[in-house]
Amino acid sequence: MMTRNIPIHYLNEDSAFECEVLHLTPLSDRTNKLSGFLDHIDDCYTVILVNNGSGSADIDFRSVVMSAGQLGIIAPGQVHANICIKECELWMLRMAPDIMDDDYRYQLDEFAMTGKPVILPEDTVKILWDALKFLSTLMATMNGRQPMKSVLFNMLNVILGIITPRVLNGEMKPRRRSTEITVKFKRMLPLYVRKEKRPSFYANELCISGVYLNEVVKKNTGKTPSEWINIAILLEAKRLLRSTAMTVKEIAHELGFDDHAYFSRLFKKNTNITPLEFRNVILK
16 A cells, blocks of 8 residues: 655746756755655756765665765656755756757766766866856846746756766767667666566667667666666665555565566565565665
């Protein structure tokens, strides 16, 4: 029986535009609000640039620490909580996927696969800091005027143009077909993985062969489609174990497993603990 679902936080509840930029310090009102958030999902991308001190957040059940001079990204659909920024000063930029240039979106999706912050050179931190400050000032003067939205869009692309070469090992990667296929495959997983666990299903949806899907996903991520499917299943399982009162058997059936014992073995094989042990640890 469900006790609660992981809530979705919608960007349009916090901003009249398709983006929001926040300068956060330990004394900011929004800082206290963020620290009170439990598990949730955003419908937008979040870019975090830390200038002073350090902070942390749990992203997809991993603790991510960001220090001065580092940049972090949370992609739509990633479960995050325990946002602790009371010891640092940072800029937070939230953007709706639709407002972003597709090339930049693909680059950020590829970076989000790593789940790690990136260290930026000092001059890049300063440039980004000034750009985000200008964007904040610009948005404060817009007052809902539609003609200004094109200016906002262009400014966002300037900021993303500065960010993306840095997060991808110093080079802007060309938008390759193999990267697009990999990103589309990973975007499909949360939508279908409870029902479809065969790589061939995803290959068919992408209108490619299973061999080609395996080749490009392994080349781009170091993992096979089957491995990513297992990762997605386990992430869904962890979300249900943490956020509901469903039994392990009920969760197994919710995730499309007829044999709950097999599901438990799969979970332990990949996490080294049983589903119930995970629930007991995560809810302490």
